[in-house]
Amino acid sequence: MTPLSKALDQGFKYLLLALVLITLIVTVSVIVLLTKESSGFFSQVPLGEFLFGKEWTPLLEPKSFGVLPLVNGTFMIVFGAIGMALPAGLFVATYLNEYATDRTRSYIKPALEVLAGIPTVVYGFFALTFVTPILKTMFPEIQIFNAASGAIVVAIMVLPMIASLVDDGFRSVPRALREGAYGLGANSVEVITQVVIPAAGTRITAAVVLAISRAIGETMAVTLAAGATPKITANPLESIQTMTAYIVQVTSGDVQAGGIEYQTVYVVGALLFVITFMMNVIGNIVLSKPVMEAR
Amino acid sequence: MSDPILGVKNLSVYYGESQAVKHVNLGFKDKSVTAVIGPSGCGKSTLLRALNRMNDFIPNVRIEGEVKYRNQNIYGKSMDPAEVRRRIGMVFQKPNPFPKTIYKNIIWGPKINGYKFDPDELVEKSLKGAALWKEVKDRLHDSALALSGGQQQRLCIARAIAMSPEVILMDEPCSALDPKSTLSIEELIGEMRKNYCIVIVTHNMQQAGRVSDDTAFFYNGDLIEFGATKKIFTNPDNSQTEDYITGRFG
Numbered sequence: 001m002t003p004l005s006k007a008l009d010q011g012f013k014y015l016l017l018a019l020v021l022i023t024l025i026v027t028v029s030v031i032v033l034l035t036k037e038s039s040g041f042f043s044q045v046p047l048g049e050f051l052f053g054k055e056w057t058p059l060l061e062p063k064s065f066g067v068l069p070l071v072n073g074t075f076m077i078v079f080g081a082i083g084m085a086l087p088a089g090l091f092v093a094t095y096l097n098e099y100a101t102d103r104t105r106s107y108i109k110p111a112l113e114v115l116a117g118i119p120t121v122v123y124g125f126f127a128l129t130f131v132t133p134i135l136k137t138m139f140p141e142i143q144i145f146n147a148a149s150g151a152i153v154v155a156i157m158v159l160p161m162i163a164s165l166v167d168d169g170f171r172s173v174p175r176a177l178r179e180g181a182y183g184l185g186a187n188s189v190e191v192i193t194q195v196v197i198p199a200a201g202t203r204i205t206a207a208v209v210l211a212i213s214r215a216i217g218e219t220m221a222v223t224l225a226a227g228a229t230p231k232i233t234a235n236p237l238e239s240i241q242t243m244t245a246y247i248v249q250v251t252s253g254d255v256q257a258g259g260i261e262y263q264t265v266y267v268v269g270a271l272l273f274v275i276t277f278m279m280n281v282i283g284n285i286v287l288s289k290p291v292m293e294a295r
Numbered sequence: 296m297s298d299p300i301l302g303v304k305n306l307s308v309y310y311g312e313s314q315a316v317k318h319v320n321l322g323f324k325d326k327s328v329t330a331v332i333g334p335s336g337c338g339k340s341t342l343l344r345a346l347n348r349m350n351d352f353i354p355n356v357r358i359e360g361e362v363k364y365r366n367q368n369i370y371g372k373s374m375d376p377a378e379v380r381r382r383i384g385m386v387f388q389k390p391n392p393f394p395k396t397i398y399k400n401i402i403w404g405p406k407i408n409g410y411k412f413d414p415d416e417l418v419e420k421s422l423k424g425a426a427l428w429k430e431v432k433d434r435l436h437d438s439a440l441a442l443s444g445g446q447q448q449r450l451c452i453a454r455a456i457a458m459s460p461e462v463i464l465m466d467e468p469c470s471a472l473d474p475k476s477t478l479s480i481e482e483l484i485g486e487m488r489k490n491y492c493i494v495i496v497t498h499n500m501q502q503a504g505r506v507s508d509d510t511a512f513f514y515n516g517d518l519i520e521f522g523a524t525k526k527i528f529t530n531p532d533n534s535q536t537e538d539y540i541t542g543r544f545g
């Protein structure tokens with residue numbers, strides 16, 4: 001090695017090390033910040049009231065700090081979106097794997113990636129100006145801001161990821177297994193639903209977990225589409241508010257730093273962090289399980 | 296000796312432009328074992344897979360000629376390929392049990408095909424038919440993947456038997472197995488011979504000699520010689536056959 005290339009090599013090593021350190025520092029600071037501000041919040045509001053209270057009005061008098069309406073809003077979007085994106089993703093992956101020629105595949109895969117690359121604010125706009133009007137023709141009573149259109153665009157956003165991960169999962173199922181099934185007189189629907197999907201089960205679960213994390217954290221689209229009305233409801237035609245949308249609302253408003261209103265942002269952020277963290281842990285547990293189970 | 300239950304007439308199989316099986320005429324008798332031998336790449340697997348339409352899943356495959364099962368062309372327009380595969384079962388080179396329990400591996404085929412059956416009875420009968428019952432009867436609900444390679448292969452045979460086919464195609468069924476498992480499969484084939492028409496592809500000359508009644512020798516997609524195994528192995532008509540069998544192949 002020449003001295004120059006050696007120096008470059010060393011330099012590169014330290015650069016990488018620095019990047020790793022920065023990542024660590026950022027993560028730790030986020031956790032410290034969230035903990036600090038949250039503890040300030042919890043010195044005024046009991047944990048139980050926050051976690052189980054059914055009213056969320058921190059910006060209005062009388063103030064109320066029950067986070068359940070925001071959790072309800074978030075999970076409405078999440079379940080709605082996954083409920084649509086998972087079946088759609090299974091269909092897309094099945095088509096790509098079992099029916100599409102290599103040529104068709106080479107068009108669809110990049111198209112999916114484009115879908116994944118669209119800025120989320122565009123999806124929010126799309127929901128407001130396109131999805132909601134269509135929904136209105138079917139459900140005239142729908143509100144301008146509503147959970148349904150939010151869930152639909154989030155579904156479109158996570159679809160590429162689900163489809164692509166499930167597709168990888170399907171590809172990992174050995175051809176021999178499919179042939180074994182076809183050799184017993186199965187048709188392609190039976191092979192896909194009873195052999196390929198179960199054999200790719202862990203991968204599909206991992207895809208769903210990742211998609212849930214993504215949907216929970218989704219911000220701009222749901223802020224624009226689903227509104228800012230924290231409430232506990234099961235009606236997707238109404239306006240709701242998600243945890244992320246609340247954070248946007250407060251941080252883009254003129255709430256004074258240091259007050260309890262301001263701390264709510266951190267405490268909601270901390271809750272989001274805990275939920276996504278748990279999803280990732282679950283995802284890792286699922287993925288580390290031995291590949292195939294007996295029943 | 297009976298008439299062929301399965302036969303091919305002027306069968307050619309192409310992958311795109313290249314021809315892997317060339318104008319082959321051949322009959323497989325019921326309740327007997329036919330060995331298909333020949334050097335690597337001579338078209339044995341291609342021929343075998345043409346016999347129950349497993350080539351349908353490979354893009355660019357083209358079939359010419361006929362495969363007749365009980366006097367019906369299995370490539371005929373009115374033929375349901377799934378029905379063909381129910382009657383003509385297949386055992387693959389590498390054991391490929393489903394990632395399910397032993398029990399469920401057996402009943403899966405009959406179930407999806409809507410057969411009426413008593414599952415416990417069918418499982419026992421099929422496993423006995425594949426000489427696996429004694430070894431697994433206490434763990435029928437364990438994963439099939441926990442079995443040894445040889446046991447997995449016998450499970451795959453049991454799974455094929457459960458469909459009550461008339462013909463069972465085996466593509467090098469012992470090539471992934473140790474000598475002891477190979478022996479048990481060979482004994483099993485000897486037993487199964489009483490009930491099924493078996494076509495087995497093998498690279499192992501001793502195996503062909505031990506298990507088969509008839510032998511077909513292929514070279515480069517052509518059927519070079521077909522006849523009673525005894526004759527092929529002791530006094531073949533064709534010098535290429537002799538060279539191959541005695542290992543003098545160039």
Ligand SMILES: Nc1ncnc2c1ncn2[C@@H]1O[C@H](COP(=O)(O)OP(=O)(O)OP(=O)(O)O)[C@@H](O)[C@H]1O
Binds near residue numbers: 315335336338340341
């Ligand atoms: N899927 C495929 N696409 C294109 N050509 C193929 C395909 N499968 C096999 N072939 C070609 O067809 C010819 C016959 O292959 P086949 O697998 O039938 O041989 P084989 O006698 O079974 O060989 P082996 O003993 O190695 O298993 C070979 O030249 C092979 O390269």
Ligand SMILES: [Mg+2]
Binds near residue numbers: 340341466
């Ligand atoms: Mg082969």
